[in-house]
Amino acid sequence: MAKEQYRVDLDALDQVVRELNEILRDMGGPKRTAENNTYLAPGALGVNFSEQQELYDAHDKMVDHLKHDVIAPLEKLIDDFGQKTKKVKGAYDDAEAENAVR
Numbered sequence: 001m002a003k004e005q006y007r008v009d010l011d012a013l014d015q016v017v018r019e020l021n022e023i024l025r026d027m028g029g030p031k032r033t034a035e036n037n038t039y040l041a042p043g044a045l046g047v048n049f050s051e052q053q054e055l056y057d058a059h060d061k062m063v064d065h066l067k068h069d070v071i072a073p074l075e076k077l078i079d080d081f082g083q084k085t086k087k088v089k090g091a092y093d094d095a096e097a098e099n100a101v102r
């Protein structure tokens with residue numbers, strides 16, 4: 001019985017790393033939007049009503065949630081996956097080079 005052989009498409013792994021890095025670069029847009037483009041100027045929602053401060057606090061809380069609980073973990077997940085993919089690709093490159101020497 002012939003021994004099964006598997007091939008790993010190193011170019012595909014390289015492409016995954018490049019695309020993940022591109023996604024991370026693109027993630028800067030939503031992060032900057034959450035930080036800078038959601039500013040509520042004083043009085044923008046009106047003045048002298050009982051829920052005024054509550055609305056501003058809720059807005060600040062949501063911006064914080066988006067930055068720290070949504071965008072940051074997603075960036076970390078994508079970066080971790082990209083780093084692991086890069087490491088795997090490197091290990092396959094090394095194994096392939098070693099097998100070529102033999």
